[in-house]
Amino acid sequence: MSETTSTQVDILVPGKNYTTSCSLHNSAITITGTFPPLHFLIVHLGDACRKDLKGTIEIPFQHVVASNFHRDTKSLEIAYTWRKRAKGPLSFTSLKAEVEGSSLEAAQDWSAQLMDKAYEGVQRNRRLKVLVNPYGGVGKAVSVFTKTVEPILRAAGCTLDVVYTTHHGHATEIASKLPLDAFDALLTVSGDGLIHEVLNGLAQHSEPRKALSTAVAPIPTGSGNALSLNLMGIKDGFDVVAASINAIKGKPISVDLFLITQSGKSSISFMSQSVGLMADLDVGTDHLRWLGETRFLYGFLRGLIRLKSCNIELSYRIAEDNKAKISDTFRGMRKHQKSSPPSPPIIEEEGGLLQPKYSTTDTEGWTTFSKPAIYVYAGKGPYVGRDYMAFPASLPDDGLIDIVVRGRSSRGEILLTLDEGRNGTHFWNENVNYIKAHAYRMRPLSSKGSLSIDGEAFPFEEFQVEVLPRYGSLLSLHDTYALDSDFTL
Ligand SMILES: Nc1ncnc2c1ncn2[C@@H]1O[C@H](COP(=O)(O)OP(=O)(O)OP(=O)(O)O)[C@@H](O)[C@H]1O
Numbered sequence: 001m002s003e004t005t006s007t008q009v010d011i012l013v014p015g016k017n018y019t020t021s022c023s024l025h026n027s028a029i030t031i032t033g034t035f036p037p038l039h040f041l042i043v044h045l046g047d048a049c050r051k052d053l054k055g056t057i058e059i060p061f062q063h064v065v066a067s068n069f070h071r072d073t074k075s076l077e078i079a080y081t082w083r084k085r086a087k088g089p090l091s092f093t094s095l096k097a098e099v100e101g102s103s104l105e106a107a108q109d110w111s112a113q114l115m116d117k118a119y120e121g122v123q124r125n126r127r128l129k130v131l132v133n134p135y136g137g138v139g140k141a142v143s144v145f146t147k148t149v150e151p152i153l154r155a156a157g158c159t160l161d162v163v164y165t166t167h168h169g170h171a172t173e174i175a176s177k178l179p180l181d182a183f184d185a186l187l188t189v190s191g192d193g194l195i196h197e198v199l200n201g202l203a204q205h206s207e208p209r210k211a212l213s214t215a216v217a218p219i220p221t222g223s224g225n226a227l228s229l230n231l232m233g234i235k236d237g238f239d240v241v242a243a244s245i246n247a248i249k250g251k252p253i254s255v256d257l258f259l260i261t262q263s264g265k266s267s268i269s270f271m272s273q274s275v276g277l278m279a280d281l282d283v284g285t286d287h288l289r290w291l292g293e294t295r296f297l298y299g300f301l302r303g304l305i306r307l308k309s310c311n312i313e314l315s316y317r318i319a320e321d322n323k324a325k326i327s328d329t330f331r332g333m334r335k336h337q338k339s340s341p342p343s344p345p346i347i348e349e350e351g352g353l354l355q356p357k358y359s360t361t362d363t364e365g366w367t368t369f370s371k372p373a374i375y376v377y378a379g380k381g382p383y384v385g386r387d388y389m390a391f392p393a394s395l396p397d398d399g400l401i402d403i404v405v406r407g408r409s410s411r412g413e414i415l416l417t418l419d420e421g422r423n424g425t426h427f428w429n430e431n432v433n434y435i436k437a438h439a440y441r442m443r444p445l446s447s448k449g450s451l452s453i454d455g456e457a458f459p460f461e462e463f464q465v466e467v468l469p470r471y472g473s474l475l476s477l478h479d480t481y482a483l484d485s486d487f488t489l
Contacts, residue, residue: 175201191222233482250475266354272379276310392424
């Protein structure tokens with residue numbers, strides 16, 4: 001066991017035909033005893049529930065969803081998540097048993113202590129607004145929600161207000177009128193498209209800053225689930241059980257958002273903007289949602305066959321474009337910044353949120369990128385897909401946007417970069433420019449092209465982007481982006 005010095009409240013639990021002993025430690029409970037063969041086999045292959053040869057399993061507190069002791073029946077029920085296979089997804093289960101050898105008070109106290117530890121520093125019984133997109137991804141959101149996610153949220157004592165979206169724009173309508181004090185968090189059972197809608201709805205709220213401070217938590221059921229990957233990591237990013245744990249136990253973190261201005265209209269982006277080859281991944285593959293993530297590969301290959309430079313003019317308000325310096329800052333922040341500093345008090349801005357600070361005609365202090373490019377990809381959050389860490393130097397709240405510009409290249413070179421993109425090493429590729437900026441602007445120099453913002457198609461027309469520092473709030477179990485602990489630039 002990893003912890004030995006701790007609260008030791010043991011309870012003997014004779015189940016229907018087996019006996020176990022539960023103990024509280026510093027970071028986990030242990031259940032020791034003689035298990036019936038099937039239960040033994042299942043439990044002991046687990047990773048979250050570690051084993052030893054004497055028949056002891058360990059359940060980290062973070063995996064404990066609920067513990068209830070029923071005095072009338074003297075029964076204890078512990079609901080928790082665990083992995084059947086070390087690299088497999090999380091499953092939700094519960095252990096039910098009768099308590100023996102302890103007083104009612106001791107058992108009650110033990111169960112209460114377990115709950116205190118399982119929810120340390122976290123508000124329990126969250127009030128959740130849940131938006132389920134029946135249309136997203138491969139169309140399984142409804143059954144995933146009702147069969148897998150909802151039982152976990154209910155077991156955790158959450159109050160749910162569930163809406164199944166009926167049309168494009170529905171989530172924006174709901175978020176724009178959200179009664180802000182009625183909910184602790186807003187869950188999207190969807191892909192990134194619905195999150196884009198939700199954030200735009202919150203920005204259109206009568207109290208936009210307060211509305212945007214509502215913590216958002218994604219349950220990944222779309223074809224693009226980048227936000228979930230960034231919050232939960234590669235291993236758990238597509239795991240709806242892990243995402244449910246995040247929804248009930250994640251802590252709010254502040255993140256930067258982007259304000260997009262195009263043709264006098266403003267909107268919010270939280271993830272990325274792309275033109276050129278990388279926009280082809282999303283734009284025009286919408287009708288292939290049933291393919292799941294494969295639609296992005298199809299879009300990429302189609303773009304690669306047609307390969308051409310994107311005819312645009314890019315300019316930006318630069319913060320840094322020296323890769324060594326960007327890398328140094330990134331490593332320093334990862335090392336020292338375990339959690340974001342507290343958010344400043346919310347002050348609603350006059351004239352509403354969606355007022356750009358930079359005029360679109362301003363040129364002073366703007367740098368123009370003059371070389372030809374195959375694509376420009378700008379955004380926040382390292383992963384844009386499971387196989388593509390587009391912005392490896394991204395930090396959730398540095399007040400900057402990362403801009404990646406791929407210079408003119410052969411198809412072979414691009415394929416190689418794509419492979420480098422799995423772990424972000426394209427950052428160092430000399431044909432890749434990596435810029436940290438406060439704002440940028442893009443002007444198409446021809447009428448043909450694609451612009452993708454957060455995976456949605458936008459008109460291929462001039463637009464400007466500026467960072468809204470720490471305007472957004474997300475739930476996270478990791479305080480920052482969930483990268484492998486050994487990841488470095
Ligand atoms: N009932 C509905 N019918 C049709 N479209 C809907 C419905 N509800 C939501 N939508 C739209 O579905 C789109 C895709 O949503 P979502 O992000 O959940 O799925 P996705 O497959 O991951 O898409 P993307 O990869 O583009 O983000 C959103 O733009 C949203 O407006």
